[in-house]
Amino acid sequence: MLVRGLTWTPLGARTPVLADVDLRLEPGERVLLTGPSGGGKSTLLRALAGVLDAAESGEATGEVRVGGETPLGGGAALLLQDPGAGQVAETVGRDIAFGMENRAVPRTAIWPRVRSLVGRVGLSVGQEHRVAALSGGESQRVGLAGSLASADGLLLLDEPTSMLDPDAAARVRDSVADAVADRALTLVLAEHRLDGWLPLVDRLVVVAAGRMVADLPVRGGGLDAHAPGPDSAADLVRDLTSWGVWLPGVPEPTPWPVAADVCAPHSRALVDASAWSGSRASARERETSSPFAGGAALLRVKDVAVARDRPRRGAVASVVHCRVEADLVAGQVQAVLGASGVGKSTLLAALAGLRRPVGGVVEALPPLAREASTHPHRWTSRQVATRVGYVPQRPQASVIGGTCRASLLATARALGRDAERRGDALMEQLGLGAVADRSPYRLSGGEARRLALATAVVHGPDLLLLDEPTVGQDRDAWAAVAGVIEAAARAGVAVVAATHDDLLADLAARRIVLTRGADA
Incomplete structure (x- = not known):
């Protein structure tokens, strides 16, 4: 496989997503692509x-x-970053086949x-x-099974x-x-986290800002610090970490420090303004503290059962049983954990x-x-939007x-709220300032998820529900x-994050662990 001088510029874009990329792979080689979010890894996989x-x-x-030969599609087995985008059939078996x-x-x-x-x-x-x-994790495994089933020569995994x-x-x-x-497949996979993958690959290729910035051999499950390029192992670690x-x-x-006021709930905007009025607090104090106390319970949940899908006529819906008892508290982060497919996303949708x-x-x-029903599923769309910020597992669902x-x-x-300043601050904080005027459909998966987070926060909700943020x-x-996320909690937002990320869960005041119950 040969890539020579590949440059790709989307229609209307000012800068290329890939710029003068060269890559050569021998049959049976196994390559791990890594690098910053939005750097061009997924685009390179689609080119292959x-x-x-x-x-x-x-x-x-x-x-x-x-x-x-020039690849024309259909020759390689490709698992997309969003596995749902590659689903074509109604049932799991048909999709894999x-x-x-x-x-x-x-x-x-x-x-x-x-x-x-x-x-x-x-x-x-x-x-x-x-x-x-299917849950997001189950969809990912169905997509992988379909790719493994049809792979014959080249396997591409995002x-x-x-x-x-x-x-x-x-x-x-x-x-x-x-x-x-x-x-004897040739493997090219893109990943941010190298743990577990290094023992399976021969090379690590780093793609940043559309360019190949490093091509390193992997030996014995680890990087070869003596390969041409960096002068020492310390230089190698520094360079890779910087990418x-x-x-x-x-x-x-x-977590980076973020000013709490850009995440403050709109329902308490007047309280915020009066609390800070005339304050001599330093900029750093405003970044790391909140002018109002959290602690109020906003939502109570106990042993929820939710239909996961809308079945065909005559069929029975699968029901997810979430055995949990919790109050969602203003100013607190709570993490929802559990195995893939256990019902974390379904629970968040019910809370929203x-x-x-x-x-x-x-x-x-x-x-x-407040003036609305105590049953969230009875809220109007406007009542939901006023109170809730939601990042779905598929962030593209929040794009408009x-x-x-x-x-x-x-x-x-739509709510009549002035959020321009907050929006600009959030986009800069989340590394999206440079793409503010770009189509949201041209973002990488990581960029799309960060845009969904900013979108969920910017209008000032009381409750922030995050699915794999x-x-x-x-x-x-x-x-x-x-x-x-930390700034939103300091600002008095009740934050709930469904995640497999232990590092994120460590930021939570409480962990809610779901176990697999009986599905009806």
Whole structure:
């Protein structure tokens, strides 16, 4: 496989997403792509798959050759960063089988392979399970199973474990290793976190600002500090850390300081203004403290049961039982943990009023309910928007508008709230200032998730519900996201984050652990 002088500039963009990239891979080689969020890793994978212009128009120069031919799509097995974007069938089994059917694999060989892969990637659902009812982690494993089923020569994986709990991620890595070894596949995968992947690859390629900035050999499961380039191991660690790479053994990042007032709930805006009026507090004190005390319980939840999907007529919905008892408290971060598919996202949707519980209690208490119903699922759209900020697991679902800035401010403008200053501050804090006037549909996965976070915060909600907010983030982006979350809590927002990220969970005052209950 050969990439020579590849430059890709999306239609209307001023700067290329990839710039003069050169890369050569021998058959059977295994390469790990890493680098800062938005650096061009996903774009390079799409170029290798021959689908660079499938999602957007643009201008490409240079060349890409796979097996001596220009890839036209369909030759490589590609797992997209958003696995839902690649789903094409109604049931799990049909979706996994789709690639094999297109390659004219005999039917007698397709279904035994589907059954085998469902087990190998750790899926707990059957082949007839509806794709629409999958969690994000389950969708990721279904997409991986489909890629492994049809891979024949080149396997391209974009953050294949980003939505998985540690046990599921380890099982996925084992499945990838087995498939690569059994079929002598050439592997190129993109990841921010190197833990677990280094023993499976031969090279580490760093892509930053659209350019290949490092190409390092991996030996014995670790980086070769004596490879040409950096003068020492210390230089290597410094350089990789500066590019946002999560290196094993390097101290973890800490949240960046963020001014609490850019995250303050709108319902307390007058209190904030009077509390700070005439204050002699320093800028640093304003960054690290709040002029009002949190502590009020906003929402009460107990043993919630929620239908996960809307089934076809005559079918029975699968019901998620969340055995939890908690008050969501202003000024506090709470983390919702549990294995992939246990119901974390479904619980958050019920807390936001987006799903009607079929059992248990989700009760808005007076400080949150105010003049509205105590049952969030009965709120109007405006009542939800006034009280709740929500980052869905698929951040693209929160996009509206032709530019990132327009999308960011859409809810605030609909509510008649002036949020321009807050919006600019949040975008700068989250590393999005340079893309404010870009189409939100051209963002990387990590950038899209940070835009969704800014969008959820900017209009001043009382309750902030975050579904996997740190997925797809490099070290610096993680620190920015964590800084906004901490600032929101200091400002008196009740924050709930569903996550597999233990480092993020360490910031929480309380951990709510969901276990798999009986699904009806």
